[in-house]
Amino acid sequence: MNYARFLTAVSAARKPSAIRMLTELQQRSPPSMISLAGGAPNPNTFPFQACSIQVKNGDTLTFDETMMKRALQYSASSGIPELLTWMKNLQKNLHNPPTANYSAEMGQMDMCVTTGSQEGLCKVFEMLVNPGDNVLLDAPTYSGTLAALQPLGCNLINVPSDQHGMIPSGLKEVLSSWDPADVHKPHSTVPRVLYTIPNGGNPTGASMTTQRKREVYELAREYDLLIIEDDPYYFLQFDKPWAPTFLSMDVDGRIIRTDSFSKILSSGLRIGFVTGPKPLVDRVVLHIQASTMHTSTFTQLMVSQLLHGWGQEGFLNHIDGVIEFYRTQRDAMLSSADKWLKDVAEWHAPAAGMFLWIKLKGIADTQQLIMEKALEKEVLLVPGGVFMINSSDPCPYVRAAFSLSTPQQIDEAFKRLSALIKEAL
Numbered sequence: 001m002n003y004a005r006f007l008t009a010v011s012a013a014r015k016p017s018a019i020r021m022l023t024e025l026q027q028r029s030p031p032s033m034i035s036l037a038g039g040a041p042n043p044n045t046f047p048f049q050a051c052s053i054q055v056k057n058g059d060t061l062t063f064d065e066t067m068m069k070r071a072l073q074y075s076a077s078s079g080i081p082e083l084l085t086w087m088k089n090l091q092k093n094l095h096n097p098p099t100a101n102y103s104a105e106m107g108q109m110d111m112c113v114t115t116g117s118q119e120g121l122c123k124v125f126e127m128l129v130n131p132g133d134n135v136l137l138d139a140p141t142y143s144g145t146l147a148a149l150q151p152l153g154c155n156l157i158n159v160p161s162d163q164h165g166m167i168p169s170g171l172k173e174v175l176s177s178w179d180p181a182d183v184h185k186p187h188s189t190v191p192r193v194l195y196t197i198p199n200g201g202n203p204t205g206a207s208m209t210t211q212r213k214r215e216v217y218e219l220a221r222e223y224d225l226l227i228i229e230d231d232p233y234y235f236l237q238f239d240k241p242w243a244p245t246f247l248s249m250d251v252d253g254r255i256i257r258t259d260s261f262s263k264i265l266s267s268g269l270r271i272g273f274v275t276g277p278k279p280l281v282d283r284v285v286l287h288i289q290a291s292t293m294h295t296s297t298f299t300q301l302m303v304s305q306l307l308h309g310w311g312q313e314g315f316l317n318h319i320d321g322v323i324e325f326y327r328t329q330r331d332a333m334l335s336s337a338d339k340w341l342k343d344v345a346e347w348h349a350p351a352a353g354m355f356l357w358i359k360l361k362g363i364a365d366t367q368q369l370i371m372e373k374a375l376e377k378e379v380l381l382v383p384g385g386v387f388m389i390n391s392s393d394p395c396p397y398v399r400a401a402f403s404l405s406t407p408q409q410i411d412e413a414f415k416r417l418s419a420l421i422k423e424a425l
């Protein structure tokens with residue numbers, strides 16, 4: 001793969017920070033090294049002594065004085081080694097990426113820690129997307145992605161999708177506007193980037209079938225596209241076996257995957273990961289060096305201690321408990337939807353994630369209904385327009401999350417929504 005063709009001028013211009021390189025050199029050096037280099041503060045001046053964190057399974061995570069000093073100090077921009085190593089082993093175990101054994105220039109699988117997958121997405125978009133670029137995605141899509149992409153001045157092209165995700169024939173139709181032979185010509189307008197949420201899509205709850213992924217991947221090969229696989233709901237797939245990921249089929253090194261611990265360990269700790277070809281992950285790390293420097297060392301160490309205590313088996317056992325919680329929540333929402341909404345709305349049962357995408361019958365656009373009438377009735381949902389490429393386009397959908405409310409609250413909310421819709425009709 002020629003990765004240079006995908007980089008914006010800004011990303012291509014990024015150079016390693018000399019000071020950050022020294023910090024990382026120092027951290028790899030033996031204790032006999034005396035460094036007068038780093039402008040790091042002396043941890044003996046920090047007011048924090050130690051801490052211990054109770055884990056629900058009875059374990060305790062302990063930061064003694066030495067560990068606390070490390071936790072409160074600067075660390076490597078790509079992420080602390082022990083967390084990165086743990087995640088790389090998990091990715092290899094779950095996805096067996098063909099790129100795991102490639103050379104760096106061939107696109108060897110690499111990773112970095114980001115402050116939530118939101119930071120990863122934002123930095124990946126800023127690495128790849130120039131003003132005027134044609135970018136492919138299946139709308140409706142995550143509003144945070146639109147917020148990161150649209151200010152870049154790109155042209156978002158919608159690829160048709162349904163409850164089973166992006167439709168390959170729709171992608172082929174969109175791409176037929178260009179000749180694959182033009183892909184590598186200077187000033188080519190052929191899209192270079194395709195973004196999708198393959199499991200438990202936000203807002204639609206849609207999950208891509210394996211066959212569709214294979215067909216989309218083959219089209220990406222034909223037109224030399226990078227695929228951004230934004231997959232924070234991968235671990236919230238209710239049924240096994242979990243769907244093979246784009247990363248697992250990436251023979252070319254054209255997948256950039258963002259993972260998140262938000263839906264399974266904590267959203268407030270802000271831990272995400274970018275997995276992709278080393279030449280591209282390196283660019284994201286250079287951007288981290290110049291922006292946040294790194295994700296909180298304390299947070300990374302806390303999560304790393306938890307994961308090393310659990311091991312992959314313990315981690316996946318925890319995930320099984322999370323899945324059962326959201327399955328119960330989903331089933332409660334589907335039951336209440338059947339009870340209150342079946343005459344006035346339609347929906348598909350999600351196989352993953354935490355969202356139900358509800359089409360209100362006879363209502364062209366839900367914006368006003370939700371933002372005014374629903375608030376009066378004291379029920380809050382998200383009007384579908386916020387997930388569309390053009391948010392002013394009328395949208396008859398609303399997004400309902402089944403993550404936080406109790407089944408009883410969900411039932412009452414849908415009872416209120418039902419009354420609201422009937423009044424509006």
Ligand SMILES: Cc1ncc(COP(=O)(O)O)c(CNc2cc3ccccc3n(O)c2=O)c1O
Pocket residue numbers: 115116117118119142144197202230231232259260261262267271272
């Ligand atoms: C597809 C997709 N990709 C990336 C992210 C970012 O997750 P991160 O790893 O935590 O950074 C998300 C998070 N989605 C949401 C977040 C959120 C936060 C506060 C309040 C509301 C929120 N609503 O509604 C959301 O959908 C997502 O759905």
